Amino acid sequence: MEFHETTLANGLTVIAELNSTAQSVAAGVFVRTGSRDETEDVSGVSHFLEHMAFKGNEVHTADDINRIFDELGANYNASTSEEVTQFYAAILPEYLPTALEMLSALLYPSLRTDDFDMEKKVILEEIGMYDDQPTFTVYEQAMQAHFPTHPLGRKILGTTQSVSDLTADAMRQYHTDHYRTGNMVLAIAGRADWDQVCELVQTYCGEFPAGRTDRDTSRPAVGAQTQVLERPASLQQHIMQLAPAPAADHPLRYAADLLGVIVGDHSSSRLYWELVDPGHAESADLGYNDYDGTGTWLTYLGCPPDSVARNLERIHAVYEQVNREGVTGTELEQAQNRVASSIVLRSERPMGRLGALGSNWVYLGRYRSVDDDLETVQGITVDDISELLAEYPLAAASTAAVGPLASL
Numbered sequence: 001m002e003f004h005e006t007t008l009a010n011g012l013t014v015i016a017e018l019n020s021t022a023q024s025v026a027a028g029v030f031v032r033t034g035s036r037d038e039t040e041d042v043s044g045v046s047h048f049l050e051h052m053a054f055k056g057n058e059v060h061t062a063d064d065i066n067r068i069f070d071e072l073g074a075n076y077n078a079s080t081s082e083e084v085t086q087f088y089a090a091i092l093p094e095y096l097p098t099a100l101e102m103l104s105a106l107l108y109p110s111l112r113t114d115d116f117d118m119e120k121k122v123i124l125e126e127i128g129m130y131d132d133q134p135t136f137t138v139y140e141q142a143m144q145a146h147f148p149t150h151p152l153g154r155k156i157l158g159t160t161q162s163v164s165d166l167t168a169d170a171m172r173q174y175h176t177d178h179y180r181t182g183n184m185v186l187a188i189a190g191r192a193d194w195d196q197v198c199e200l201v202q203t204y205c206g207e208f209p210a211g212r213t214d215r216d217t218s219r220p221a222v223g224a225q226t227q228v229l230e231r232p233a234s235l236q237q238h239i240m241q242l243a244p245a246p247a248a249d250h251p252l253r254y255a256a257d258l259l260g261v262i263v264g265d266h267s268s269s270r271l272y273w274e275l276v277d278p279g280h281a282e283s284a285d286l287g288y289n290d291y292d293g294t295g296t297w298l299t300y301l302g303c304p305p306d307s308v309a310r311n312l313e314r315i316h317a318v319y320e321q322v323n324r325e326g327v328t329g330t331e332l333e334q335a336q337n338r339v340a341s342s343i344v345l346r347s348e349r350p351m352g353r354l355g356a357l358g359s360n361w362v363y364l365g366r367y368r369s370v371d372d373d374l375e376t377v378q379g380i381t382v383d384d385i386s387e388l389l390a391e392y393p394l395a396a397a398s399t400a401a402v403g404p405l406a407s408l
Helices: 045-055 062-072 093-107 113-131 134-146 160-165 168-178 194-205 253-264 270-276 305-325 329-347 350-364 370-379 382-391
Strands: 002-007 013-018 025-031 075-080 085-091 184-190 226-230 237-245 283-291 294-303 398-403
Touching: 002 194, 013 194, 013 350, 025 093, 025 350, 045 062, 045 075, 045 085, 045 093, 045 113, 045 168, 062 085, 062 093, 075 093, 085 093, 085 350, 093 184, 093 194, 113 134, 113 160, 113 168, 134 226, 134 237, 134 294, 134 398, 184 194, 184 350, 237 283, 237 305, 253 270, 253 283, 253 294, 253 305, 253 329, 253 370, 253 382, 270 283, 270 305, 294 305, 329 350, 329 370, 329 382
Parallel strands: 013 184, 226 398
Antiparallel strands: 002 013, 025 085, 025 184, 075 085, 237 294, 237 398, 283 294
C-alpha cells in the first residue's frame, strides 16, 4: 500500500491509498455537510441536493450521467448522513478518468428549477415511504428526543413541511455556501497511478470554488426526553434509547466500538444471550455512533408490547453490571478478533477502504492504514474499557418508542 496526499491550489484535498495488486479502483468525494449543517427553513436540503446531483449539468444530461456510469460497469451511488454527503464509484482502473469526470459533474449540477420541482415530488414520496418503517421512524424520534435543541436532532430527509416549503433559490444558495473545497476531500483507493490521479483531479476539479463553512463542534446538551408514537396496528413495539458516548476524535472511540460488540452485537453479545436467544425479544442491540463533538450509545429493542417493561429491565440490568464490573478479558479478545476480521475483510476491496479513508480524513484530518487500525484495536485493554465506562457509562438518557403502546 502506498499513501499519497496533495492539495490543489483551490484548497481541495486529494488522498489516495494505492495498491498495485488490486483489480479495481474506487473514487469518492466526501463533502462535510449534512442535516446538522442546515437551518430549520431548509431542513432536508443536503439530502435533496444528493438527488439533484444526478440531474446533470451544462455538459452532461441526467441520462448521460447514468448511462456513462452504467457503460463503465461502475458501482456508483451517493448518500447523506447527519454530517457527510458522499458520492462514489468503483470501476476497473482503465475507467478512472471517465469516473472522475462524472463525479465532478455530480458535485456541481445545474440545479434547474424544472428538475427541482420534479424531484421534490420524489423526496416527498420517500419521506412517506420511510414514515411507514418503524425502525427508521423510531431512530428519528430518538435523535429528536436526545438533541431537541441541536441540529443533530433534525431529520436527514427533512419533513413534509420543510421540503414542501423549500425553494430552488434556497437550495442553490446552500449549495454555493457548502460545496466548497475546504469542505471536501477526494479519496482514491485501489489500483491507480498517482501522477495520473493528480493530472485528472486538476483537470476536473481544479476550478472548484474555494472556501470552507464552519461547524460548531462543541458538545451539545442532551434533552433526556421520552417520545412515544402510537401505532395500534403494529405487532411489535420498537424502542430506541440514547446516551452520551465519545466523539469521533476521542482517543477511546475504538474502545467504544469494541464495547458495543461485547454488549450489544446482534449475535454472541450479552444482550443477545440475555434477551434474543431465550426468545424474550426479536432484537436487542447496542451500537456506538460517533459525530463531530459528540457521540451516542444507541440501544434498540424490538419485542411484543406486553414484554417491553420486563425487557427494558433486563437491558438495564446488563448495563448496570457492565458499568459496575466492566468486561472480561475473554470477551474483549473475542470482540477484538471480530472487529479485526471485519477491518481486514473490508480492506480487501478498494470500495471497502474508500469509506475508511474518507471518514478518517473528514473527522481526524489524517491517514490511518489497515495496520494502524489493527494495532489500535488489538492494543485496547480491559482497563481502557473501564476508563471508557467511567466517563461514558451505558445508560438510557433519551427514549423513543413506536408501536401499539400509548406510553411506556
